[in-house]
Amino acid sequence: MLIDACCTIDNEAVPAFSAGRLIRDMDLSGVDCAVVHPPDRCFAFENDDGNILTTGAAKQHPGRFIAAVTVNPWRQDAYECLRKAIDEGGQLVSFAPGLQGFVPGCGPLNGLLERLAKSRPGGPVYIHTGHHSHGAPSQLFLLAGRFPEIRFIMGHSGATDYATDVVPVCRQRPNIYVESSFARPPGFVGRLRAVGWEKGIMGSGWPFNDLAFEWSEMRRLLPAEHAEKVLGGNLAALLGGLR
Amino acid sequence: MIVDSHIHWPVGANNDPAAFLKVLDRYGTDMAVVSGWEVFLRPGSVAMWNDRLAGFCRPSGGRLVPLATFYLADGEAAVREARRSLEELGARGFKYHPWLQGENIFCETMYEVCRLAGQFHAPILFHDGTPVYSLSSQIAVLAGLFPETLFILGHGGILHFWEEALEAARQFPNIYVALCGQHPWAMQVACDRLPAARLLWGSDYVGPGAEEFIAYRRGLFARLALPPEVRAAILGENPKRLFRLEE
Numbered sequence: 027m028l029i030d031a032c033c034t035i036d037n038e039a040v041p042a043f044s045a046g047r048l049i050r051d052m053d054l055s056g057v058d059c060a061v062v063h064p065p066d067r068c069f070a071f072e073n074d075d076g077n078i079l080t081t082g083a084a085k086q087h088p089g090r091f092i093a094a095v096t097v098n099p100w101r102q103d104a105y106e107c108l109r110k111a112i113d114e115g116g117q118l119v120s121f122a123p124g125l126q127g128f129v130p131g132c133g134p135l136n137g138l139l140e141r142l143a144k145s146r147p148g149g150p151v152y153i154h155t156g157h158h159s160h161g162a163p164s165q166l167f168l169l170a171g172r173f174p175e176i177r178f179i180m181g182h183s184g185a186t187d188y189a190t191d192v193v194p195v196c197r198q199r200p201n202i203y204v205e206s207s208f209a210r211p212p213g214f215v216g217r218l219r220a221v222g223w224e225k226g227i228m229g230s231g232w233p234f235n236d237l238a239f240e241w242s243e244m245r246r247l248l249p250a251e252h253a254e255k256v257l258g259g260n261l262a263a264l265l266g267g268l269r
Numbered sequence: 270m271i272v273d274s275h276i277h278w279p280v281g282a283n284n285d286p287a288a289f290l291k292v293l294d295r296y297g298t299d300m301a302v303v304s305g306w307e308v309f310l311r312p313g314s315v316a317m318w319n320d321r322l323a324g325f326c327r328p329s330g331g332r333l334v335p336l337a338t339f340y341l342a343d344g345e346a347a348v349r350e351a352r353r354s355l356e357e358l359g360a361r362g363f364k365y366h367p368w369l370q371g372e373n374i375f376c377e378t379m380y381e382v383c384r385l386a387g388q389f390h391a392p393i394l395f396h397d398g399t400p401v402y403s404l405s406s407q408i409a410v411l412a413g414l415f416p417e418t419l420f421i422l423g424h425g426g427i428l429h430f431w432e433e434a435l436e437a438a439r440q441f442p443n444i445y446v447a448l449c450g451q452h453p454w455a456m457q458v459a460c461d462r463l464p465a466a467r468l469l470w471g472s473d474y475v476g477p478g479a480e481e482f483i484a485y486r487r488g489l490f491a492r493l494a495l496p497p498e499v500r501a502a503i504l505g506e507n508p509k510r511l512f513r514l515e516e
Contacts (some may be wrong), residue, residue: 141442156382156428156429157429158429159400182428185428186398186427186450187357187368187398187399187426187427208428208452211481211485212479212481212482212485213482231452233454234452234453234454235452235453235454236453236489236492238353239488239489239492243485243488247481
């Protein structure tokens with residue numbers, strides 16, 4: 027199964043982000059399934075709207091979308107909001123520290139993750155990284171050290187300015203996986219040689235990136251014997267054995 | 270005509286221009302405006318590195334054009350080195366990387382270099398898109414102080430500051446934007462909103478082993494929705510004019 031771990035959808039008023047357009051692009055590249063993340067405004071503020079958007083799309087297109095859901099951890103009702111979104115079908119919990127105004131490893135996310143880990147053991151958590159002061163891989167390093175039972179996905183692999191931090195962080199944190207969007211296939215594949223192929227997760231960054239081009243470049247550069255894992259197998263295993 | 274306006278070569282590790290030209294040939298690149306690499310990473314004489322880069326480019330028959338650099342901590346000597354690079358070494362501008370070079374750009378030495386660059390019509394290509402010394406908006410502040418000087422945002426804000434870079438270019442006509450490092454969405458918006466004459470393309474290739482980055486960034490550019498004349502301007506006419514490549 028080929029899975030794209032990073033696509034962003036919005037409502038139909040924003041045609042470039044429409045679920046229908048994403049499915050068309052996936053079909054053109056032979057991609058079976060995509061994780062759909064909410065748009066930036068829904069990470070920052072309109073969390074519930076974003077979660078309804080992604081879980082709704084997953085229900086409307088069964089088997090094609092995995093709903094990423096989020097909540098701004100500063101909210102007083104953060105856990106309840108997130109729990110509701112998971113109950114509605116959210117499969118991947120996703121946070122964007124740069125947009126949500128917190129430092130991974132510190133402050134409001136810790137309490138939320140403690141409750142989440144108890145109610146949803148084993149569920150992976152996707153952290154957008156690369157923002158300079160709120161989303162450095164080293165901050166995820168601290169977070170992953172605090173929660174060794176949670177498996178984290180390092181969204182965007184620290185792209186761009188923290189690319190050099192990825193290998194030393196991942197070597198010390200077996201509970202961190204790395205996702206490729208915006209990290210550019212040549213650089214990402216090179217780092218996987220050090221991090222481990224079983225830790226790599228393909229994401230295109232659609233619609234900011236061209237899904238077809240990102241997939242063709244990744245297919246071209248990945249060693250054949252590791253492609254299946256990176257192009258979907260690793261994420262499927264993380265999510266509980268998607269078939 | 271394809272000119273790579275943002276490209277590096279490690280002249281310390283490999284001083285053979287034929288090796289570099291072979292890489293350019295492989296990707297159909299006609300000319301390159303070349304920045305060094307080691308000079309941004311290690312201490313030592315910046316003059317030595319500028320000399321080596323100029324000597325590296327000289328036998329290329331005009332296909333390789335050097336960009337010199339300077340270290341602000343050198344004070345007046347930095348300005349003298351900048352002038353020497355333009356007058357004696359054939360540099361067509363400067364590459365400055367505040368993040369790697371570790372220097373705050375708001376100082377009298379930088380102002381002097383900006384004045385000098387303005388007098389020589391020599392662009393300054395900045396790394397941009399990285400706090401704390403390399404924000405696109407910080408380069409815009411310099412552009413406001415020195416309207417006669419040409420500034421290039423070498424990455425157009427990269428991933429997180431591309432909108433800031435567009436606003437900088439919108440406000441200051443002496444700012445150019447390189448399509449080099451942004452995602453294609455940001456590149457397309459830059460092409461749609463900015464005058465075509467103020468756009469460049471670059472691979473940010475850093476030397477042997479990184480050739481796939483040229484293929485990747487050429488592929489991103491090829492997929493942009495652009496009229497042929499705009500594509501030709503970005504790849505050829507703009508850098509030829511900006512760096513005076515035909516002189």
